[in-house]
Structure formats: C-alpha cells, structure tokens
Amino acid sequence: MTRPASPRSLDAFDLAILRLLQTDARTPQRTIAEAVHLSAAAVQRRIAALEASGVISGNTAVIDPEAVGLGITAIVEVHLEDERTESIREAKALFRAEPAVQQCYYSTGGISFFLIVVTTDMTAYQALARRLFEDNPRVNRFRTLVALDRVKTGGALAF
Template sequence: MKLDDTDLCLLAELQRDAAAPLATLAVRCRVSAPTVLRRIRRLEQAGLIEHRVAILHPQRLAAAVGEGLQAIVELTLERQGAEFLQAFEALAVADPAVQQCYRVSAGPDFVLVVAVRTMAEYQALAQRLFTAHDNVRTVKAYFCVHRAKFDTRLPLPSTAAAAGESGATAGQR
C-alpha cells in the first residue's frame, strides 16, 4: 500500500489523539471530513491502524485503585531452537498479564513487559510462565518505580501535509 501525504498526516494525528473528531482531523490534514473517514477506514482495512484505544497511566491508576505493578522481564531459554522459541512466545502472548513480548538477540531471548495488580499476582505469573517450564534458564525482573517517558507513536516520514505546511485546502483533495 502506498501512503500519500494525507495518509501520513492522518496517521501522525491519530497517534497523537485517536479520539480527535473527524472535523479536527480534516482541518489539521487539510482535507474534508468525509475524506478523513474514508482514509481512516482504508488504513484500518489495510492493517496499518491496528487498534484505537485509551492509554491508561499506570501510576495514576495504581493511586486511584490502590495497587498496580509493572515489570520488565528478561528471559533466556535453555534450548533455543525455533520450536522452543515459538512455544514460549505462544505461552507468553496468551497470558493477559503480558502487555508486550519481544524476541531479542545479543542478550536474553525474550523481553516482556508485564502488568499485574499485586506482587502475589506477579508471583503467580512467574510460576505459570517461568518456574513451571523446564526450558526457562534465567529470569531477571526489573520492577518499575517511576515512568519518565512512555510513547506509543511510531516515526513517520516527514511530509508537507503531515507537518501542516501544505498550501492545499480541503476542497483541493
């Protein structure tokens, strides 16, 4: 799929605020609201827009509900053949406490980002994902005490429309 300046502008704006009204997106990307809707649907159908969600702040949520724990976990397997890597990956991504799962190289085999409500829930997660499986060799968990930055936006090519510098009006697209 080829992306033009309007597509890139919409992707950039939706990464900033997926709840922005169509009219606002139309002004920012200098197209009409029906064009915005049509383009967003096309981007979703193409799989470029995977989800549109609300992102909760973990520390503020923990303060509001009285608990919350996030950890970054490095994990190395004993046997690293493709079937063993795929088996652990399938297990990890199926667990609701695992928010992100990365297969990495030049270090551990996997890096997981996990979120649970309590230390007891983390221990249950560790039991079902790490301790109960004989192929897990090492686990290092780093518990988050402060989040200085969190951003879900992916870098996009810079374009005139995405930067809001295009001279085109909504009627010209």
Template sequence: MAAELDDADLTILRVLQDDCRVGLERLAQECNLSVPSVQRRVKRLRDSRLIQKEVAILDPSQFDYKMTFIVLVELDRETLQQLDLFRKRAKAEPQVQQCYYVTGEADFILVCTAKDMQDFEALTHRLFFENSNVRRFRTSITMDRAKVGLHLPI
C-alpha cells in the first residue's frame, strides 16, 4: 500500500501524526493542493485504514492513573487458541494501553496504567493470577515518560 503514496500523501500523514486536528486548509497549504483534493486524499487514507485511529494523548499526571508498568508475560501453552485468548483478555482490559506478541523470553509485553500499587495488584490478579495459562510475569515500573507516541518516520 505504501508504494501507492505520493509526496502529498506522505506530507498529509506526517502532519496528521503531529496533530490530527489540523484543518484541511493547513493541510492543503502544506501539500500545495486544493482543499477538496486534500479532503479526498484524507478520506482515502482513512478508508484504506492507513490511518487506523485518531486519538488524543492525555497527560496522566492530570488524572488518577499516574503509574505506568511494563509487563513481560510468559504463557505455559502457546497454542493458537491460548494466544488468542490472552490477546482478547488484554484487549478487553481498559488498563492495558498496549499489548505486543513478541519473540524472546516473554510471549507478550504489556504497557499498563494504574492509580497506585494496590490498583496494579488488582490488575495482576485479573490478568495473570486468575489465568491458569500464565506461567509468570515480570514487571518494571516506569520512572519517567521520556517519549510517548506511535509516530512512524515516513
């Protein structure tokens, strides 16, 4: 799909990655195109799922969820069914912000948020202790959010 993108499409995507609320007029200016042309391109990029979602990144220090945890999870059984069950459980948990199926020592890496240690402990019970297929999990507590984002360097 990326091969079908021209310079204007890439410019639109770069600008939207920085600020998805930017107006069509500014996008048109950045691309040297008309507003209707940019509007059609943005619609095509959304319809093709190159733009999967447009979100706001919140400042966690302004809310109750002030702690972030990186959790490496090892499963006992790695059948397709067991992997899918864990994925579904992680996706359904609101405190799991990101879930990656990975190679190496762990099967999954989760980025989780919690209000405090007691809240995280409750999360571990729901996700790990109540799941008989979780062999073990290892947790790192983040000290600082040095960089947060999902930008692609296009």
C-alpha cells in the first residue's frame, strides 16, 4: 500500500465526508453535500483530493463470504524462519498474491504475520496451508484459528 509523501491536512469537512463514505461509499455527492453543508461541487473536489492524496485508498464491495461459498474463515499466525529483509519481502509478495488471503499484517511480538483467510471448506484450507506454509521453507511454523462466527468485519475507522 502506497502512502502519500506528505500527509494531507484534514479539516472538519473532510472528516465528515470520510465518515459518510465509510458508511456507504455509494452515497450520492449531493446527499453528502447536504449532510456536511457544502456544495456538491465542493464535495466532489474534496473527494478527488482525498483520493489523490491517498487518504481514500480505494472503494470495494463488501461481500458475505458464505453467500459465495466461502464457509471457512481462518486467522493464521505465521512464524518465519528468520526476519531478514528478503524473507519478509518474499512472504509479503506470496500472501499479497493469494486470493484466499483477505488480510495480511506484518507484526511484532514474535509472530511474523497475521492472516485472515477464507476458503470453501477444510479440505481447501488444508491444501492452501500446505502450499503457503507447510511446503514453504521460509515458514518455521504456523497456527490456525478457525472463526466460529463473523461478529464484526470491515468496521469504519473512528476519528
């Protein structure tokens, strides 16, 4: 994920617009304009500036995994053999390229990465785990926690 060279200064209007967009990115700009007491043109300019500066990094549809046949959600702790730059770079590239990996966090505290993974079933998860972790010489060990229920996902940032 690319970050802007110098952070954009956000004012109260920007923050109000961001709160609304986090709730529903499809909210019409005229509706946002009414809610934040700006013109639609001003809202359009501000959204474009927020996108250009990297504050808004993208817009996506939130899809229920079970509705598309992905019944298993797993949280995976990955411990690499070493923390050398090349090992980290390779692991990031591998996890980033894998569609089943929905989220990936490089972390501190003795665990190299935390992954959120979705698959159709346990057989598919086992095949994925074998390919990404068991047969990967860079991985020392991994631990899988299977989610029983999706209580909250994709929450809006509080600011």
